[in-house]
Amino acid sequence: MNYEYSWRVKLVIGVFAIVGLAIPAQILRIQNSPEADKILDQSNNYNWEVRTLYPARGLIYDRNGRLLAGNEIVYEVGVDISRVANPHTVALTLSVTLDLDYNDIYNTLTNPEGQLYLVVDDFVPPGKVEELKQLQDELENQPSDWRAADRPSLEGLVFRPHFQRSYPEKSLGSNILGFVMHDGHGYFGVEAKYDEQLAGIPVTTLVPTDPNRAEDLPRIPDGATLILTIDRDIQAAVEEILDRSLLEHGAEAGSIVVMDPKTGEVLAMASAPRFDPNQYWTYDDHFNNASEFNRAISLPYEPGSVFKILTMSGALDSGTVTPSTPFLDTGVFLIGGVPVYNWDDAAWGYQDMTGCMQHSLNVCLAWVASQLGPQKFYSYARAFGIGNPTGIDLAGEAGGRLKVPGDADWYPVDLGTNAFGQGVAVTPIQMVMAASAIANDGRMAAPHVLYGMVQNGRQYNSPPRYLGTPISEATAHTMNEMLANSLENESSQALVTGYRLAGKTGTAQIPLPTGYYTNSITNTSFIGWGPVDDPRFVVYVWLERPTSSIWGSEVAAPVFAQVVEKLVVLMGIPPDSVRQALAGQ
């Protein structure tokens, strides 16, 4: 009996011993086999997955911390084809809810041809996704008798959340902000100029799928947050005034820029027409070409008489004239063999330089330019930044055109016409920058819209930059006085009770495709600043092709006054008398 059991026990022990030894032997064999490295590599592939982590796009705020551009959640809706229980229900539901083609979805789900995942739609709003999720839950919780082979089911639907750019203020400041398309890139404005900083740096990393190897995902910083110099309330007020003025004066388009002349900070920049960047796909409905997106920086035009402030500044600075230099206006001035006339074709008789500016006499300014000479005239124009982009931190700035002696298309008559802003192309922002030199004691501030950038919790503010001193401080003061007196003497519609302002109107003829000018269609402009003794703002108004009147003094000047009336309230600027009394205390 014992012997009988003995051999059985030995057999079992032997079998167990062989199996027990075979397992480690096989382990050792595999580990040392030629395929060991390959197998190890394959297993490593399943231990990790390569994942690209995209930082959230940086936010954009106005100078007072109001959100101008943020991020909102939207969803990619897809189908995990292997999990689909009822292709008909899925295709039908998606076609109805998301307005997609039933056949396309159904055919892909029933004949996937190796496809595992189908993206049916992207950038789907949360409302639609909630609707689908609710329906999915309802179908999953049907009574058990519904659980037949052809039961309705939305199994397999996958919702992947991600961000899309959102502009809470809709069209407000859209010409400054630009927009972000679904490809994640910024177009126009700040979004394009600071695209890299806003987008941040995506990080591709190996993420362990093995929970034993779980570790912190790398903390990738979000894209930089931008704080703009723009004041939302001023921007809204200026846009409202611009839109109203376009209607009131029957103008085709327009632009208003408000800048702090001491720092170059752009407080508002309105351009019309504009659009809601949340619906950027309507771009073509609003703009014929890219230069219309932000007319204030991208659309050069012949500014007309507003340019006279630069001509007169150069003449005063060089000592060519003084405010009291007399001039006999005969109504015509011959320059380069071509006669130049006044805006009303009249002769204004004896005038001094203040009178020339006050009555905006082309003949006088052409004479001043001729006295200044082409070399000095164009030298001053260049010093004021005319002919070059200002370098404002917005995408798509145009440089305008300043023909100079030596250019193939420059003629001696250009000196005379350029003196009163014809034959030279500038953008509103160029004129604002040039005027800042007159308003700011001769120092010309570089216009900019970025106040600060926040990265990794730290805010870096942009200091003001100055692009030279085209004129002396004394000249700037003289010019301020001349322009303030001009406005007061002509009882301009640009005046605002309680505030002394300096400024100049502009009415520019528009060249036809033939190259000739017409008197019936004009660009009307006004540039002004104030308060004269301590300028806090420069305002540029440009209304294109108004139909109510062709004159800047009747169209643009009152718009300037409306803007200033808003500015003094929103910026907290007391009337001159109050301010001076307070300063004297």
Added chain:
Amino acid sequence: MDFVRNITQKTPWKTQQQLFGFVLVVLVFAAMIAGIYLNVTSRAAVLGREIQDLEAQITEAKRANADLTNQLGVLLSYQSMAARAEAMGFTLAAPEDIEYVTIPGYAAAEPVDLSEDRPNDQKNTLPDAYTQSLWEWFEVQLVTSGLSGGGGQ
């Protein structure tokens, strides 16, 4: 050695008993090691999964936070605020409506400062226990105990 030889020659059952005992001790020891190893490994796996869940929750929370910031932006937008102010009977002030008074020490509002005082996001916040192997943990414990032991009183 003679003693051992004597015992084995005289009492074979004792030899078997001792062998059995030795095997049993080895088995118990191996079982203990395996048990500890399994316990630590399973706890590490559970914690690893929790980490992955927390990572997902952080991502979700950041996304929700950004979305809420945007929703707040919509609620506080100019259009929205102007409509609410108008509904409440407020009107825009004109220059002539405003009276200026001197307030000693008053400083005009400066543009916003969005600096944050927060810990460095780049720093790995995961405790070592989540990433150490058992062997590394033993090493650390040995070094730590050695250091504290050498500190003296």
